[in-house]
Amino acid sequence: MDLSSFNACQLLDALESQQLSAEDCVRFFLKQIANQNATLNAFYTVVEESAMASAKSVDQRRKKGLPVGPLAGLPIAVKDGICTHNVRTTAGSPMLENYVPFYNATVVERLWEADAILIGKTSMDEFGMGSSTENPHFGGTLNPWDHQRVPGGSSGGSAAAIAAGMAPIALGSDTGGSIRQPAAFCGITGLKPTYGRVSRYGLIAYASSLEQIGPMAKTVEDTALLLSSCAGHDPRDSTSATEPSEDYRAGINRPIEGFRIGVCRDHLENGLSVEITSALKQAIDIFESAGAQIVDIELPNSSNAVAAYYVIAPCEASANLSRYDGVRYTERAPTDNLDQMYSKTRADFFGDEVQRRILLGTFALSSGYYDQYYLQASKVRRLIQQDFETAFNGVDLILGPTTPTTAFKINQCRQDPLSMYLADVYTVSANLAGLPALSLNCGFDPSGLPIGMQLQGPRFKESSLLRAGHLFQSQTDFHNRRPA
Amino acid sequence: MGRSKKKISAEHTSRLARIELPPSQIPVVQSELESLLDFVGRIEQLDLDSVEPFFGIAIDANPMRTDRQETSCDRTDTLRNAPQTDGESFLVPPVFGKQES
Numbered sequence: 269m270d271l272s273s274f275n276a277c278q279l280l281d282a283l284e285s286q287q288l289s290a291e292d293c294v295r296f297f298l299k300q301i302a303n304q305n306a307t308l309n310a311f312y313t314v315v316e317e318s319a320m321a322s323a324k325s326v327d328q329r330r331k332k333g334l335p336v337g338p339l340a341g342l343p344i345a346v347k348d349g350i351c352t353h354n355v356r357t358t359a360g361s362p363m364l365e366n367y368v369p370f371y372n373a374t375v376v377e378r379l380w381e382a383d384a385i386l387i388g389k390t391s392m393d394e395f396g397m398g399s400s401t402e403n404p405h406f407g408g409t410l411n412p413w414d415h416q417r418v419p420g421g422s423s424g425g426s427a428a429a430i431a432a433g434m435a436p437i438a439l440g441s442d443t444g445g446s447i448r449q450p451a452a453f454c455g456i457t458g459l460k461p462t463y464g465r466v467s468r469y470g471l472i473a474y475a476s477s478l479e480q481i482g483p484m485a486k487t488v489e490d491t492a493l494l495l496s497s498c499a500g501h502d503p504r505d506s507t508s509a510t511e512p513s514e515d516y517r518a519g520i521n522r523p524i525e526g527f528r529i530g531v532c533r534d535h536l537e538n539g540l541s542v543e544i545t546s547a548l549k550q551a552i553d554i555f556e557s558a559g560a561q562i563v564d565i566e567l568p569n570s571s572n573a574v575a576a577y578y579v580i581a582p583c584e585a586s587a588n589l590s591r592y593d594g595v596r597y598t599e600r601a602p603t604d605n606l607d608q609m610y611s612k613t614r615a616d617f618f619g620d621e622v623q624r625r626i627l628l629g630t631f632a633l634s635s636g637y638y639d640q641y642y643l644q645a646s647k648v649r650r651l652i653q654q655d656f657e658t659a660f661n662g663v664d665l666i667l668g669p670t671t672p673t674t675a676f677k678i679n680q681c682r683q684d685p686l687s688m689y690l691a692d693v694y695t696v697s698a699n700l701a702g703l704p705a706l707s708l709n710c711g712f713d714p715s716g717l718p719i720g721m722q723l724q725g726p727r728f729k730e731s732s733l734l735r736a737g738h739l740f741q742s743q744t745d746f747h748n749r750r751p752a
Numbered sequence: 753m754g755r756s757k758k759k760i761s762a763e764h765t766s767r768l769a770r771i772e773l774p775p776s777q778i779p780v781v782q783s784e785l786e787s788l789l790d791f792v793g794r795i796e797q798l799d800l801d802s803v804e805p806f807f808g809i810a811i812d813a814n815p816m817r818t819d820r821q822e823t824s825c826d827r828t829d830t831l832r833n834a835p836q837t838d839g840e841s842f843l844v845p846p847v848f849g850k851q852e853s
Contacts (some may be wrong), residue, residue, distance in 0.1 A: 274767050367833055368832070370825070370826075370830075463809045477807060478808070503817045506816075574797045575794050576795055590770075593770070594844075597834075598834075604845060605846060605848060606845050607770075609844065610846050611771060618771065621792050623771050623781075624785070626769050628788055628789070630765050631765045631768075634765070634768060640796060641792070641796075642798060646800075646805035646807055647800040647805050647806075648795050649807075650806035653806050685784065685788065701811065702809035727809075
């Protein structure tokens with residue numbers, strides 16, 4: 269049976285009704301990986317043996333009528349920046365090339381308890397710092413829609429794996445757009461939850477006040493399914509929210525009649541290609557026909573979001589990555605004294621972009637510059653948060669583009685860091701304000717590349733985004749199209 | 753706001769960040785950092801004296817756990833990924849370099 273066109277909810281139905289065994293399901297996706305990974309490089313590590321053993325255990329329990337978890341038998345790919353017990357976790361860095369965690373991230377533990385089956389760890393930009401997954405150390409990942417183009421990043425491996433039918437569902441993480449931008453470039457669905465909605469325990473830290481782990485899948489309903497198993501307070505993450513989580517899939521069919529959808533005309537009409545604007549306008553028509561009311565809104569400080577982000581994120585990175593000093597984490601440059609060991613290890617085992625951001629953050633936090641950069645950026649962050657608060661007084665969610673362009677070509681932005689940073693122009697604001705945001709495919713450009721639409725909502729209103737996204741997918745078929 | 757335009761030194765910053773840059777790389781990194789600071793520096797011009805900074809959601813609502821002693825990581829596990837240990841501790845090179853014997 270060709271399962272590559274099945275979404276995760278359909279697979280789960282087939283598994284639950286025992287029309288499909290977990291072993292056959294896992295075997296199918298492992299074969300897909302074996303056939304395609306040499307070309308696409310979406311996985312750094314594949315865990316065939318343990319995946320087949322877990323599948324066998326699920327099948328045996330099902331046959332005996334014993335209880336199984338809500339995701340029993342569903343294969344899942346996990347971004348390689350999320351710790352997995354006894355499975356190599358590189359974060360895409362030479363610094364962690366041989367790092368094998370002795371614990372699971374909380375999300376991985378929850379998936380394990382839900383009986384989902386880990387099939388492998390997916391490629392990424394080093395420590396999540398990038399928008400293209402052109403990882404110089406582990407090799408670039410290709411966009412399944414066009415092998416000359418990038419899949420986006422930093423969760424590019426998870427997005428490419430789903431688009432290519434190598435995994436039905438995956439986890440990514442999003443610090444400035446790293447779930448949503450690759451979801452847009454690869455024509456899949458990706459959700460960055462509210463800050464604190466999903467535990468960050470076991471997520472290899474880049475910028476702690478900005479990042480969240482979140483689901484990536486073919487459909488909105490699949491992301492709702494996965495979020496339900498991952499969300500909720502975790503005592504091991506002091507920033508995880510105590511706000512109760514919900515069964516996000518249960519309410520997904522509720523109508524959106526009366527929803528007020530905010531549209532920032534400036535985002536829709538300036539800086540986008542004609543095709544992206546046109547696809548978004550068609551999406552607006554669909555929502556209007558479904559009974560939503562479209563309301564013009566302003567986000568006046570969003571033009572400063574990328575600048576603020578590229579101060580705050582590097583500052584946090586410079587602190588978070590200080591732990592990689594040659595003492596605890598696998599790699600060390602041979603030297604004669606301690607200080608040289610730190611400096612040489614960090615020079616030899618961090619890639620260029622990571623070094624660049626650490627240097628930028630170190631400078632911005634250094635004596636005499638804190639007020640000028642970090643404090644000023646944190647004030648811009650306040651203005652951005654207030655813009656959203658004002659907007660959400662009058663609307664339930666905000667619709668706009670995920671990215672200014674469709675997937676760009678390999679090497680197009682690599683030599684120019686700034687042009688890469690600007691790929692995040694529409695996504696960083698949700699991270700700065702800690703809001704949930706969903707990206708889904710809303711059309712294709714003339715080259716056949718997917719176009720991403722972003723829906724942003726107030727804190728903890730994932731359910732509103734998922735309802736609207738599901739409504740859109742119930743009336744369109746973009747999410748069902750796959751690369752040739 | 754009376755702020756003078758200050759220049760980043762890639763060499764000095766790399767020492768602060770403990771990242772050894774080869775001399776040939778210093779001008780390249782210097783130019784990249786200057787160009788990035790030019791870009792992010794646009795926010796320097798904004799008059800934000802009356803705006804409260806926002807450091808993230810967690811600062812506003814930090815849930816506390818019960819103050820109870822818990823088991824920490826196992827020593828063997830903790831040392832497993834280290835480049836050099838004696839089975840009980842992390843080993844590092846001498847602070848002042850190798851001693852002449």
